[in-house]
Each structure stands twice: as structure tokens, then as C-alpha cells.
Amino acid sequence: MKFRVDRDVFADAVAWAARSLPVRPSTPVLSGLLIEAGHEGLVLSTFDYETSARATLSAEVADEGKALVSGKLLADICRSLPAKPVEMVTDGSRVSLTCGSARFSLQTMPVEDYPTLPEMPTAAGTVKSELFAHAVAQAVTAAGRDDMLPVLTGVRLEIEGSTISLLATDRFRLSHRELEWNPATPDESLAALVPAKVLGDTAKSLTSGSEVTLALSTTGTGEGIIGFEGAAAGGVRRTTTRLLDGEFPKVRSLFPAEHLTTALVDKASLVESVKRVALVAERNTAVQMVFEDGVLTLDAGSGDEAQASESIEATMEGEGLTTGFNPQFLLDGLQAIDEQVVELAFTQAPKPVVISGKPAEGGEEPGFRYLLMPRRLLS
Structure with missing residues (x-):
């Protein structure tokens, strides 16, 4: 194997493929990054039997071949290389990397021991990459860890x-995000349970091109996989991951059909107030929120410990109420909302709040809702 490639394109592709390498691989070869040089250029791959990453990029290939090297080490090396073309050559059981006057010799691992990457499922449709990345970032806010x-x-x-x-919950909160896309089949109806971390990292990493292709294969036995493909500098990037097995709870019914009390609050003011008041909140205690007469008062702390209180304006409809929430969970939801004004909608004080953005006059209805369970208040 012998090839020559642009340093920036190569370093970016190596970093992208290596990002999904397992921290503690079950076998040494799974820490490797597979480099394949062929007549179409380079293919860089990683796979841990759960998630695969495959990047193709243009390169000047003098001799075709393949090599398996430590992915983390190669990524570290590529980050430090000078702004010169990169040349790689296999030499027996080692690979030589040259970039300007910098030279590295890497030990290879047996390619024949490396697992075969799964095939990309049939494409289900395309979605705008930036829209998808943002929607996923909002949805994973409530995913369990x-x-x-x-x-x-x-x-x-x-x-x-x-x-x-997109729906996610950790039992204490629930996120729901809807977005439009272009399905390959207009009346398509599909469902999948995708690992939140993989989905979040993948969506964020595929924003170089204008669109992301979603591919899905479900068997109903947990053996299904989902694939994502998008354009990148000098080529294409593709990720697949196995779907999670199990029945996701039926959470849509948790969003109430009507609300007895609603409050409109400036998001930035509320975020800053929660951050300040939460400084004195003991671990696992709530920040109290009192809605009354067009004012939202936040309190935290009790007894002989430090205490804090702050009031901000709120445009209210319905009766006043007193409730309280985990401050970090509340901040997570608020910061995932795009709009400048947020609506907090309640049925009763002991029931969950539904938080969403209030669109500007004539603006589109927000596609993101965040439901948060209240916390017991200290007497």
C-alpha cells in the first residue's frame, strides 16, 4: 500500500472515524483503524460490533492495499502534522507515515482478524443536516444515562x-421534537430505538454536507441497524449502529391535552435567575417557583443554610401556583429552546410542567416540547 493525500482532509477523516473507537476494546484489533487504498481513493473504517464508521476520501494511490493501525495513535499523530501532504507506505509489518520532514513508523495489526463492517441498510429518505443535528441535540437532552x-x-x-x-426520557423528564424530512416512500411508517450518544455524536458530525441520508433496517428482535450518510470534505462519511432492544415506554400520553395555568417568561432572564438561585440549593433539592400576580419568584435554601430569592416578570393566565424543580433539569430544558420567550404550562402544581418556546408574531410553531416532573419542596 502506498498513497499520498492532503493533510487536512486526511486528519479530519481519521479524527472522525476514530471518535467512535471503544475506550476498553474487548479485543486489541477493535482499537484499530482500517486503512484501505484502492482505485477510488481511501476508505478509513472503525467497528466495535455495535457502531461502525466509514469515511471515503480522495487520494493519489500508487499501490493498492490495506493496513490496520492504532486509531487513537494515528489520530494523535495527524493532529500534530505540519501543513504538508501526507504519504503512507506499508513496509512489512509496519506502516511508514511521512509529512514534510516528520516521519513516523507504526506497528500494524493483523487485518484478517478485523471484523467485517455491516452493510448500509436501504435508504429511507433524506433530511437537512443542520436541522437534523439541531433537532437531535434538543431531543437527547432528556435521554437517560x-x-x-x-x-x-x-x-x-x-x-x-x-x-x-424524536422522543427521549429518563423517567424524570421527557423531550419531544418533530421535524420535516424527505422520505423515499411518501407513506412510510417506521420506528427505531437509537442509542442517544451515538445519535447525538453522529448528527453533529455530519453537518458538512447539506443533507443526511437515513437508512433503517428493523427486524423487531433488536437486531436492526440504522445508518447515516453525509458528504464531507473530499468524500463521504457513513455510520451504522445497532438498534436498542426493548419496549420504549408510551410517553406521548403524558403531555396533557389542556392546561389550567400558563406563564410566559423571558428565557434569558429565567435562565440567569435559576443559575443564581441554584447556587445555594443543596444537592438533590428543588428550586421553588411561585407564580402569582404576574410575577415569578424563585427561592432556594432553607433553615440555617444559605438562602436566595429572586423575582422576574411573567405574563400569566389562570390561577397562581407554587411548585419546584431540579434546577439542572430545568436549565437543560430551557437552554434547548430556541425562542426568546418560553411558555410554562401547568395542570396542577404537583403535576409536570410542559415547557416550549413562544413563537414570534407570525412565526412557526415550535417543534420542541420538554416535560419536567416537579420535585418535593422542603417545608
Whole structure:
């Protein structure tokens, strides 16, 4: 194998492929990055039996071949290379990398021991890359992080015609995001439970091109996979990951059909107030929120400990109420909202609040809703 490639394009592709390498691989070869040089250029791949990454890029290939090297080491080396073309050549059981006057010799691993990457499923449609990345970032806000409850570490992706719905919950909060896309089949109806971390990282990494292709294969037995493909500098990037097995809870019904109290509040003012008042909140205690007579008062702290209180304006409809929330969960939801004014909608004080953005006059209705369970207030 022998090839020559642009340093920036190569370094970016290596970093992208290496980002999904396992921290503690079950076998040494899974820490490797597979480099394949052929007549179409370079293909860089990683795979840990769950998630695969495959980047293709243009290169001047003098001799075709393949090599498996440490992905983390190659990524570290590429970040430090001078702004010169990169040349790689296999030399027995080693690979030589030259960039300007910098030279590295890397030990290779046996290519024959490396697992075969899964095939990309059939394309289901395309979505604007920036829109998809932003929608996913909003949805994963409420995803669980407890591996003891693996179903809740996923995002439920539901496709119904030209609409994609993203749902996530960790039992204490729930996010729901809808967005439009271009399905390959107009009346398509699909659902998948995608690992939230992989979905978030992948959506964020595929914004170089204008569109992302979604590909889905579901078997109903947890063996399904989802694939994402997008254009990048000098080529194409493709990721697949196995779907999570298990039944995602039926959470849509948690959003109430009507509300007895609503409050419109300036988002920036509320975020800053919560941050300040929460400084004195003890761990796992709530920030109290009192809605009354067009004013929202936030309180935290109690007894002989430090206390804080702050009031901001609120445009209210309905009766006043007193409730309280985990301050970090509240901030997570507020900061995921795009609009400058947020609406907090309640049925009763002990019930969850639904937080959404208030569109400007004539603006589109927000596609993101965040439901948050209240916390017990200290007496």
C-alpha cells in the first residue's frame, strides 16, 4: 500500500472515524483503524460490533492495499502534522507515515482478524443536516444515562410520512421534537430505538454536507441497524449502529391535552435567575417557583443554610401556583429552546410542567416540547 493525500482532509477523516473507537476494546484489533487504498481513493473504517464508521476520501494511490493501525495513535499523530501532504507506505509489518520532514513508523495489526463492517441498510429518505443535528441535540437532552435501564438511554425515532418524531426520557423528564424530512416512500411508517450518544455524536458530525441520508433496517428482535450518510470534505462519511432492544415506554400520553395555568417568561432572564438561585440549593433539592400576580419568584435554601430569592416578570393566565424543580433539569430544558420567550404550562402544581418556546408574531410553531416532573419542596 502506498498513497499520498492532503493533510487536512486526511486528519479530519481519521479524527472522525476514530471518535467512535471503544475506550476498553474487548479485543486489541477493535482499537484499530482500517486503512484501505484502492482505485477510488481511501476508505478509513472503525467497528466495535455495535457502531461502525466509514469515511471515503480522495487520494493519489500508487499501490493498492490495506493496513490496520492504532486509531487513537494515528489520530494523535495527524493532529500534530505540519501543513504538508501526507504519504503512507506499508513496509512489512509496519506502516511508514511521512509529512514534510516528520516521519513516523507504526506497528500494524493483523487485518484478517478485523471484523467485517455491516452493510448500509436501504435508504429511507433524506433530511437537512443542520436541522437534523439541531433537532437531535434538543431531543437527547432528556435521554437517560443509566446503563442499568438501557431502553431509556435511547431516542425513539418515529417516521410517519414526511414527519420525524424524536422522543427521549429518563423517567424524570421527557423531550419531544418533530421535524420535516424527505422520505423515499411518501407513506412510510417506521420506528427505531437509537442509542442517544451515538445519535447525538453522529448528527453533529455530519453537518458538512447539506443533507443526511437515513437508512433503517428493523427486524423487531433488536437486531436492526440504522445508518447515516453525509458528504464531507473530499468524500463521504457513513455510520451504522445497532438498534436498542426493548419496549420504549408510551410517553406521548403524558403531555396533557389542556392546561389550567400558563406563564410566559423571558428565557434569558429565567435562565440567569435559576443559575443564581441554584447556587445555594443543596444537592438533590428543588428550586421553588411561585407564580402569582404576574410575577415569578424563585427561592432556594432553607433553615440555617444559605438562602436566595429572586423575582422576574411573567405574563400569566389562570390561577397562581407554587411548585419546584431540579434546577439542572430545568436549565437543560430551557437552554434547548430556541425562542426568546418560553411558555410554562401547568395542570396542577404537583403535576409536570410542559415547557416550549413562544413563537414570534407570525412565526412557526415550535417543534420542541420538554416535560419536567416537579420535585418535593422542603417545608
